[in-house]
Amino acid sequence: MASWKLSSRKDRHYRLDKAQKNRTAAAIVVWKSNAPSDLQVTAGTALRLTRFTRGRVWFRVNPGTTKRQMCTSLTERSFQRRRFLPDAFSEWRVDPSLLQSAQCLKRAVRRNVMQLSADEKRRFVSALDQAKRTVHPDLVIATRRYAEIFGPDGNTVQFENVTIYNYFVWSHYYSVSKTFLGAGQASFGGVDFSHEGPGFLTWHRFQLLQLERDMQDMLRDPAFALPYWNFAIGGSACDICTDDLMGARSSFDMNSLSSNSIFSQWRVVCESVDDYDTLGTVCNSTETSPIRRNPAGNVNRPMVQRLPEPKDIADCLQVGTFDTPPYYSTSSESFRNTIEGYSAPQGNYDPIVRSLHNLAHLFLNGTGGQTHLSPNDPIFVLLHTFTDAIFDEWLRRHSPDSNVYPEENAPIGHNRGYNMVPFWPPVTNAEMFVTAPENLGYSYEAEWPAQPFTLTEIITMAIVAALVVVAVIFAATTCALRARSYRMEGHQPLLGDQYQRYDDEKSQSVV
Numbered sequence: 001m002a003s004w005k006l007s008s009r010k011d012r013h014y015r016l017d018k019a020q021k022n023r024t025a026a027a028i029v030v031w032k033s034n035a036p037s038d039l040q041v042t043a044g045t046a047l048r049l050t051r052f053t054r055g056r057v058w059f060r061v062n063p064g065t066t067k068r069q070m071c072t073s074l075t076e077r078s079f080q081r082r083r084f085l086p087d088a089f090s091e092w093r094v095d096p097s098l099l100q101s102a103q104c105l106k107r108a109v110r111r112n113v114m115q116l117s118a119d120e121k122r123r124f125v126s127a128l129d130q131a132k133r134t135v136h137p138d139l140v141i142a143t144r145r146y147a148e149i150f151g152p153d154g155n156t157v158q159f160e161n162v163t164i165y166n167y168f169v170w171s172h173y174y175s176v177s178k179t180f181l182g183a184g185q186a187s188f189g190g191v192d193f194s195h196e197g198p199g200f201l202t203w204h205r206f207q208l209l210q211l212e213r214d215m216q217d218m219l220r221d222p223a224f225a226l227p228y229w230n231f232a233i234g235g236s237a238c239d240i241c242t243d244d245l246m247g248a249r250s251s252f253d254m255n256s257l258s259s260n261s262i263f264s265q266w267r268v269v270c271e272s273v274d275d276y277d278t279l280g281t282v283c284n285s286t287e288t289s290p291i292r293r294n295p296a297g298n299v300n301r302p303m304v305q306r307l308p309e310p311k312d313i314a315d316c317l318q319v320g321t322f323d324t325p326p327y328y329s330t331s332s333e334s335f336r337n338t339i340e341g342y343s344a345p346q347g348n349y350d351p352i353v354r355s356l357h358n359l360a361h362l363f364l365n366g367t368g369g370q371t372h373l374s375p376n377d378p379i380f381v382l383l384h385t386f387t388d389a390i391f392d393e394w395l396r397r398h399s400p401d402s403n404v405y406p407e408e409n410a411p412i413g414h415n416r417g418y419n420m421v422p423f424w425p426p427v428t429n430a431e432m433f434v435t436a437p438e439n440l441g442y443s444y445e446a447e448w449p450a451q452p453f454t455l456t457e458i459i460t461m462a463i464v465a466a467l468v469v470v471a472v473i474f475a476a477t478t479c480a481l482r483a484r485s486y487r488m489e490g491h492q493p494l495l496g497d498q499y500q501r502y503d504d505e506k507s508q509s510v511v
């Protein structure tokens, strides 16, 4: 294997930037493995700590290190999870631009799930099922609030193993769970760390990225990519609700999945929301009932019986401002509130509207339509990768400066520099407000609906077309008239009288 040689001495130093200090997250997810007690920055054989300077740690690449070893040591995961970070250094992470420049990021290409081959569909469904059954190698979940986290005897920490997929569900549940205010009191529902604020897009982006990376590790396939569901197809048919994908409808119960789908075997977690709210317990990893789904079947709300239209995507991509005060579900002319689906697709806020992402959730009409439970339905993954694809396309088209993301006055957890609850290690909204291909190691293969023409454009085009037709008719008429006049002048109109004579003589002499 060839060694990876770096070109100059200067280049042999890499920068580790200190991440945000301000935390909103409580340490509710902990590492299973103990972090080493002293700072041994050896990271395998690849890197050697050379010095600390203000806010930075410098490394040198050891001689003989291959590029692959170098990248393994540099990736965020190997640093943060397994190597050398004792508690005091858990805030440190690798500057993504370093991974980029060292060409360490392997790009996962997220594709339309309907365009996967039969084999790719089978592998994706089976990978999800494996994630539902595989215990997370690094994370456990807290099953009690902070007040009871050390257990009844004060010495038994209340953490549990959880599978990779159930951790994905749990993190969403935790982010929307109500705040317990005490026995006999109603829990407070005014805090949502992942919806109804600018963090909606950045929070779900990280949630998906964490699942994708966990699945890449599980499959030992760094190029594994989550596909997406283009839910903006209009109509009332769920195209991905087939047994080779997310499960068809059962023939016996319109709210259940067909027994031919592996997902009919899945059981949901975080269902006992009443207990959490009245007893102050926290969702644990207990699996309870099957997934419920009845696409387009909400008879009480005809408005959510149809999926969004392609034009809704074209419209929302034109909303130029990322978010607007009050940075909430009432924001108007806000791209975030539009794609989230509390505004009309053109951006104007209307309390009765449900569009785009929200409409796709409500269309599912079952597990996938209830916020504390929705990721239990694996359609959640595909619905949110598509939402994230639209976000990435918006970032690409509008090239916003990082300061268009609000620094203050957003709901708790949603400000730019805040850590997103409950992710561990801490990660800020700002870190996810970047284009994915250049910064996060994945991209989307997608085509976007073109904006239909406006009335002014249609009138302008009609006038131009009419002028072209008039010009063509004029030119054709002119040509026809000229041709006619030439015919009347004789068959050799270019020859005047004297040449005509010469021509006659010449023809005679030849004869």
Ligand SMILES: O=C1C=c2cc(C(=O)O)[nH]c2=CC1=O
Pocket (backbone or CB within 6 Å): 195, 354, 358, 359, 361, 362, 368, 369, 370, 371, 372, 374, 375
């Ligand atoms: O899981 C979700 C379910 C939702 C329902 C609505 C709604 O607009 O009523 N919004 C939702 C977001 C979700 O994430």
